[in-house]
Amino acid sequence: MLPEIGALIKAHRKALNLTQKRLADRAGISRYTLIKLESGTTSDIQFKSLLAILAELALTIEVKERTHTGVPVLGDD
Numbered sequence: 001m002l003p004e005i006g007a008l009i010k011a012h013r014k015a016l017n018l019t020q021k022r023l024a025d026r027a028g029i030s031r032y033t034l035i036k037l038e039s040g041t042t043s044d045i046q047f048k049s050l051l052a053i054l055a056e057l058a059l060t061i062e063v064k065e066r067t068h069t070g071v072p073v074l075g076d077d
Contacts, residue, residue, distance in 0.1 A: 029053065
């Protein structure tokens with residue numbers, strides 16, 4: 001999921017003509033964190049950091065209930 005989110009963030013950042021440094025500064029994160037997110041090489045990011053990036057790009061995130069297919073998913077109880 002993070003690679004898809006990272007690609008979306010990168011596309012919106014470029015559409016707004018923002019550099020990685022500018023977006024990172026505005027979101028209060030390191031440029032390195034943004035680089036890893038956009039390139040899909042991170043498997044972990046603080047939720048507050050992700051929300052700050054999305055807010056700067058006027059994007060939102062939606063949480064939906066998962067339908068269970070009977071296939072165990074890591075993290076399911």
